[in-house]
Amino acid sequence: MEKSNAEQSAAVRKLLTERGIEHVKIGVFDGDGILRGKYVNRDKFLSALDKGLGFCDVVLGWDSNDQLFDNVKFTGWHTAFPDAPVRVLPATCRDIPFEPKTVLILCEFAGRAESVCPRATLRRVLARATNMGYSVSAAAEFEFFLFNETPETVRDKGYRDLQPMTPGFFGYSVLRNSVHSALYQELLDLAQAMRFPIEGLHTETGPGVLEAALAHCEALEAADRAALFKTFTKVLAQRHGLMATFMAKWSNKYPGQSGHLHVSMQKQGGGSVFHDPAKPNEMSDSMRWFVGGQQALMPELLAMVASTVNSYSRLVPGFWAPTSATWGVENRTTALRVIRGGPSSQRVEYRIAAADINPYLALAAAIGSGLWGIEHRIEPDEPIAANAYDREHPPQRRLPGTLQEAAERLAASKPARALFGDEFVEHHAATRQWEEREFRKAITDWELSRYFEII
Numbered sequence: 200m201e202k203s204n205a206e207q208s209a210a211v212r213k214l215l216t217e218r219g220i221e222h223v224k225i226g227v228f229d230g231d232g233i234l235r236g237k238y239v240n241r242d243k244f245l246s247a248l249d250k251g252l253g254f255c256d257v258v259l260g261w262d263s264n265d266q267l268f269d270n271v272k273f274t275g276w277h278t279a280f281p282d283a284p285v286r287v288l289p290a291t292c293r294d295i296p297f298e299p300k301t302v303l304i305l306c307e308f309a310g311r312a313e314s315v316c317p318r319a320t321l322r323r324v325l326a327r328a329t330n331m332g333y334s335v336s337a338a339a340e341f342e343f344f345l346f347n348e349t350p351e352t353v354r355d356k357g358y359r360d361l362q363p364m365t366p367g368f369f370g371y372s373v374l375r376n377s378v379h380s381a382l383y384q385e386l387l388d389l390a391q392a393m394r395f396p397i398e399g400l401h402t403e404t405g406p407g408v409l410e411a412a413l414a415h416c417e418a419l420e421a422a423d424r425a426a427l428f429k430t431f432t433k434v435l436a437q438r439h440g441l442m443a444t445f446m447a448k449w450s451n452k453y454p455g456q457s458g459h460l461h462v463s464m465q466k467q468g469g470g471s472v473f474h475d476p477a478k479p480n481e482m483s484d485s486m487r488w489f490v491g492g493q494q495a496l497m498p499e500l501l502a503m504v505a506s507t508v509n510s511y512s513r514l515v516p517g518f519w520a521p522t523s524a525t526w527g528v529e530n531r532t533t534a535l536r537v538i539r540g541g542p543s544s545q546r547v548e549y550r551i552a553a554a555d556i557n558p559y560l561a562l563a564a565a566i567g568s569g570l571w572g573i574e575h576r577i578e579p580d581e582p583i584a585a586n587a588y589d590r591e592h593p594p595q596r597r598l599p600g601t602l603q604e605a606a607e608r609l610a611a612s613k614p615a616r617a618l619f620g621d622e623f624v625e626h627h628a629a630t631r632q633w634e635e636r637e638f639r640k641a642i643t644d645w646e647l648s649r650y651f652e653i654i
Contacts, residue, residue: 207289208248214292214302215241224295224303227254227285228317230630231263231506232557234430238301248289251309253282259308259315259626262634270629273315273622283312291423296392297438303393305423314622317559321422324567324618331573333464333472335566338398338415339425341554342456343432344449345407348442363407364441370404382439386411389435395424405453415461418562425458425558447505447513447553455513455520456554460565461538463546464489474545480528480582481539490526490547491579492572493535493565497524497551498598499612502605502631503564507555508638511601514551516588521551523592525583532587534598551598560627567618602638606631 202210215223223244226236235258239247246252260274261267267275274280291305308316328335345364346353353361365375376383383400390397390413399412411432413424429445436443448455464472464485475483482490505511513520521534528537536548549565571577583590599605609615610628 202290204289207292211248211289211292211302211304212245215245220301222301224298224301225252225287225306226303227258227306227308228426228557228559229258230315230317230557230560230627232317232426232429232559233263234426244287244304247287251284251286252306254285254306254308255280256283256308256312259283259312262630262637264637266637268630268633270633271626272629273312273626283308284310285312293393293427296389314620315626317557317563318419318422320619320623321559321563321566322419323620324563324570325418327570327618328464328566329467331570332467333570334467335418336415336463336465337418337421337562337566338413338461339421339428339558340399340410340412340457340459340461341425341429341445342403342408342410342458343429343443343445343554344405344456345409345436346442346444347440349440350437350442353442365402365407367406368404369402372402375402376400386432386435389431390428393427393431395428395431397428408453408456410457415463418462418566422558422562425556429554429558445554447507447510447555451512457520457550458552458554458556458558458561460549460552460556460558460562461546462549462562462565462569463544471542471545473547474540474542480537481541481545482537485573486537486545486547487579488572488576489569490535490537490572491577492570492575493547493549493568494524494526494579494596495577496564496568496571496612496614497534498596499608499615500564500568501551501599502602502609502628503560504549504552504556505602505605506557506560506627506631506634508602508634510553510555511599513553514598514600520553521587521598523587523598524551524596525587525590525592526579527583527587530583530587533583534587537582563619568614571614571618601635602631603635606635 221241222238224238226234229235256274257280285306286309288305293303295303307318313319347362396414397411398414403410433443473486516522525533526535527533534551536550538546552561606628615624
């Protein structure tokens with residue numbers, strides 16, 4: 200039986216006392232999935248366990264480069280950037296192996312800020328599932344590239360001519376993982392110690408690229424694990440003089456980096472919501488409607504999943520990334536892949552997601568749209584059995600081609616507002632429009648090489 204918040208708080212108090220821990224690292228994940236935090240001393244933290252604490256709401260009012268949004272209502276110069284209430288989440292307490300004198304504990308925005316908080320947005324979606332009689336499990340798998348670089352060298356090089364940790368194309372390489380076994384093992388051990396255990400770790404096709412599949416669990420915990428995995432994989436790499444990137448696509452020479460999400464649902468009284476051996480492909484009516492909702496709303500919710508300008512460089516034909524809202528059974532060319540796994544593991548893989556996702560928002564979109572499909576009994580198209588890239592798809596299945604278009608679709612979506620709230624939709628859409636505007640200020644290498652001399 201899950202412990203109550205009071206019991207979890209008591210357990211954390213006991214842990215801090217018994218281990219003589221004087222400082223706690225606390226953090227909240229922002230709209231881009233970046234962990235923002237600080238150290239607090241034990242007395243302040245123990246007080247915050249009961250009363251909460253304040254965290255400057257600029258965390259929800261700036262972008263990944265700490266530049267202030269000029270188009271959001273929630274916070275800004277017009278509100279003078281006050282502190283927002285934050286609740287401490289003792290159940291998220293984790294050891295940090297290389298910081299033995301502290302622990303990490305996540306927080307979540309409360310009060311008015313809760314309406315735009317990514318973690319709280321997913322929690323509201325999961326409450327909807329609970330009210331429908333379901334519990335939701337999820338897992339993430341990430342591809343990421345490792346480089347023999349540091350934060351200083353990549354800037355000195357202007358992010359050009361970077362040296363991957365290993366050369367060539369060598370997927371599932373035992374040679375590579377044996378030569379670099381110490382680093383692999385340290386990542387596996389770190390993931391186990393920090394409670395985001397890795398089920399599988401292997402090289403992918405491309406220089407220095409790895410793929411890690413995280414173990415499945417309850418969906419909110421799965422989002423915590425995914426967000427922490429991305430953060431601390433980068434930390435571990437930099438502590439070894441390396442850099443990890445989770446960009447959707449860092450080079451046009453290689454396929455993009457996926458961040459696929461696996462989702463399954465169980466009845467609260469026991470049993471799979473998705474599996475029915477008497478139905479085609481063993482998909483229950485509820486699973487079929489779940490997929491139908493995901494397919495129908497994917498173009499409207501894409502800004503919650505593909506939330507960077509770079510995300511759309513990955514969504515091109517022929518590079519193992521979907522380009523339309525399609526689905527199939529065991530089909531890796533579609534945006535949604537139904538995996539037949541029997542009562543214990545029948546699930547849907549949300550393949551539109553890239554490694555650059557904010558896991559809270561991507562899971563909120565994947566799960567929320569599926570629940571909407573069940574509520575409205577949305578029938579999906581016929582499943583695609585062959586190469587989805589070679590098919591013509593109806594206009595309503597076309598995905599937005601830019602972040603600006605995706606943000607506009609999200610802002611105009613009535614289902615999104617019903618699922619996530621007006622405040623969240625307006626805030627997130629505005630932040631994505633800001634992101635697109637920031638991109639349009641840049642002069643790219645492509646533009647220089649194409650126009651500098653000739654035009």
